[in-house]
Amino acid sequence: RAKSAGGNRSELADPEADARAITRHGLTTALPTALERGEFFIEYQPLVHLGDGSVRGAEALVRWLHPQHGVLGPDRFIPLAEHTGLIVPLGRWVLEESIRQARAWRERYGEQTTAGPLRINVNLSPCQLSHPGLVQDTVDILERSGVTPDALCLEVTESALIGADDDLLKPLRRLAEMGVDIALDDFGTGYSNLANLRRLPVSVLKLDRSFTQSMQQFPADPVDLKIVEGIVSLAHNLDLAVTVEGVETGAQAEQLRILGCDTAQGWYYARPGPPERLQELALVDATG
Ligand code: C2E
Numbered sequence: 009r010a011k012s013a014g015g016n017r018s019e020l021a022d023p024e025a026d027a028r029a030i031t032r033h034g035l036t037t038a039l040p041t042a043l044e045r046g047e048f049f050i051e052y053q054p055l056v057h058l059g060d061g062s063v064r065g066a067e068a069l070v071r072w073l074h075p076q077h078g079v080l081g082p083d084r085f086i087p088l089a090e091h092t093g094l095i096v097p098l099g100r101w102v103l104e105e106s107i108r109q110a111r112a113w114r115e116r117y118g119e120q121t122t123a124g125p126l127r128i129n130v131n132l133s134p135c136q137l138s139h140p141g142l143v144q145d146t147v148d149i150l151e152r153s154g155v156t157p158d159a160l161c162l163e164v165t166e167s168a169l170i171g172a173d174d175d176l177l178k179p180l181r182r183l184a185e186m187g188v189d190i191a192l193d194d195f196g197t198g199y200s201n202l203a204n205l206r207r208l209p210v211s212v213l214k215l216d217r218s219f220t221q222s223m224q225q226f227p228a229d230p231v232d233l234k235i236v237e238g239i240v241s242l243a244h245n246l247d248l249a250v251t252v253e254g255v256e257t258g259a260q261a262e263q264l265r266i267l268g269c270d271t272a273q274g275w276y277y278a279r280p281g282p283p284e285r286l287q288e289l290a291l292v293d294a295t296g
């Protein structure tokens with residue numbers, strides 16, 4: 009008791025903790041108006057085929073241009089939006105905006121990229137997954153934009169699906185049946201049972217950045233090499249594609265290519281950026 013009271017007092021006396029608390033509270037209350045005022049924007053990071061280096065699409069990553077604090081990354085506000093439920097309208101906006109962008113790329117560059125029409129990956133939070141409107145919202149957005157479902161890949165983290173019951177998987181199954189790809193994000197961090205993969209309507213594994221990081225040294229840690237090799241062969245046997253995230257060097261890309269990974273994403277190729285940047289990359293790729 010006495011200890012926790014002391015802890016509270018010292019917390020109040022800590023100006024930094026105070027500022028953090030105020031910011032957290034301030035950000036939480038500012039979220040709904042931020043959406044109305046259009047303070048969110050999306051950066052796109054290319055997904056590159058490891059075999060031929062072509063740009064296949066991009067992941068949409070949301071940012072908040074806060075009038076006082078500048079650009080805030082998703083780690084600062086997504087947890088708050090999840091907590092307050094604003095993630096549902098915010099997630100819907102991200103989906104609509106990214107699909108609109110995918111359509112614009114397809115209209116302008118459809119046949120000019122070597123790899124065919126660009127695809128878009130959008131992150132889904134667990135709250136969106138359990139929201140009853142998910143399937144209908146997605147169908148509506150796709151229909152309004154005139155983009156076929158195969159242009160879209162929804163990313164769900166492995167941890168969100170661990171122990172998921174059938175009710176939670178049902179909307180994902182519906183979407184997968186329509187032709188939407190489902191990717192298991194941050195794969196390898198969630199201690200899920202590999203056999204469990206058979207139950208999940210996923211078609212892509214996104215290997216967590218921690219694996220990519222361990223490919224930094226040369227030669228890479230032999231145990232990590234074996235793990236990645238095992239995951240890739242299991243994934244391919246189950247007809248799943250493997251994407252790697254967080255590729256920062258050519259050596260990592262080469263190692264992961266040799267291990268059989270299909271697609272890669274990371275600063276080595278491009279940082280997340282405005283949509284024009286992706287167009288340039290995809291076009292360079294097509295012409296040169
Ligand atoms: P994620 O889906 O795993 O996205 C990958 C994160 O890794 C992004 O961070 C990206 O900027 C970063 N990254 C990409 N390449 C590299 C690299 O080479 N090195 C390093 N160190 N980092 C790299 P970001 O943009 O800060 O997003 C963080 C997380 O926020 C995302 O992780 C995702 O879980 C979540 N998120 C982003 N946008 C949305 C959204 O629209 N909705 C939801 N629900 N979550 C989102």
Ligand code: MG
Pocket residue numbers: 067131163193
């Ligand atoms: Mg993701």
Ligand code: MG
Pocket residue numbers: 193194214253
């Ligand atoms: Mg990821």
Ligand code: MG
Pocket residue numbers: 194216217253
């Ligand atoms: Mg990650």
